[in-house]
Amino acid sequence: MLVKLIKKGAEADIYTGMWNNSKSVFKIRKIKNYRNSLLDSKIRKQRTIKESQILSQVKSFGIPSPLVYFINLEKSMIVMQEIPGKSVHDLSNSKIIGVSKEIGKLVGLLHKNGVMHGDLTTSNFILFKNIIYMIDFGLSQNTIKPEDHAVDLRLIKEILNSAHAKIMESSWKNFLLGYKSIVGITYQTKIVKLVADIESRGRYAQVV
Ligand SMILES: Nc1ncnc2c1ncn2[C@@H]1O[C@H](COP(=O)(O)OP(=O)(O)O)[C@@H](O)[C@H]1O
Ligand SMILES: [Mg+2]
Incomplete structure (x- = not known):
């Protein structure tokens, strides 16, 4: 071998x-x-x-x-x-914006079926022949808790914000469009609200 x-x-x-x-x-x-x-x-x-x-x-x-x-x-x-493609992390800015909606859909499918990924970064998606593959499920869990799903969204948002700052707004918008198309507007609104809660707690923790 x-x-x-x-x-x-x-x-x-x-x-x-x-x-x-x-x-x-x-x-x-x-x-x-x-x-x-x-x-x-x-x-x-x-x-x-x-x-x-x-x-x-x-x-x-x-x-x-x-x-x-x-x-x-x-x-x-x-x-x-082996998926012999390119990690989404390494794609050009315009391509990342382009695949963000599909990534949102995949995350929506995951959550809709009661699974959280646990390490939702752009390095854990591979683009190969126009198909996005999801990898790295070592920290995944079967869970239908909205709070757990919010943890996934909060992490990918954070990654877009730091590693891909210039395209944060358009890629996050596209991600949410894809996510909503799978989980529906009510659930999406609920999760986005929970993400905002986590973020404000984070800011508060930094202040004190
Ligand atoms: N099935 C696969 N096909 C192609 N590349 C892979 C595959 N699995 C992992 N990799 C590459 O190895 C990297 C690390 O693997 P990953 O499963 O994400 O482990 P880690 O827990 O260290 O992040 C990935 O970001 C990807 O670049
Ligand atoms: Mg990984």
Whole structure:
């Protein structure tokens, strides 16, 4: 098995290589020495299971995601289809504005089906052949709580605000258009209100 390291993340290392003649990504969660080793292996196993389950589950909602080929819990490794596109984070400003509505729709589909992503950044969407794929479900949860869904929106809004500041307004507007088209105006209004609540609490916390 010939693999090549492509990304060293905080939590996992990402390798690419072949798996049964398919170009694949190997996501391997790293041992954290600062954690008690029993607890650490439990957390890594748990997140590996959760991520592989949700990667498959979201397909039934109509969300494009990598196919899961194999998991090895001892190594906390997931072998999945490689999506050989470009991370939305690395797209040009005009393209990010263009895909924001579709991203909003995908997040709407996720929430409508009772799942929160947990790490909703532009690096966790890949554009390939005009299709947006969602990845990185290690922190996902099955939840229908509006407060949890608001946490997702608040994070992506924050990322657009910081990493993509020049296009914040148009991409956020498009995101919300897409989101609303799936969850409906009543739910969207409720979540946006909760996002504003979280934001004002954040500002207040900074002042004191
Ligand atoms: N299936 C995949 N196909 C292509 N690239 C991937 C795939 N999975 C992960 N990557 C790349 O590796 C990066 C890190 O993977 P990710 O699952 O997001 O882990 P992390 O928890 O470290 O963010 C992604 O941002 C993406 O660039
Ligand atoms: Mg990621």
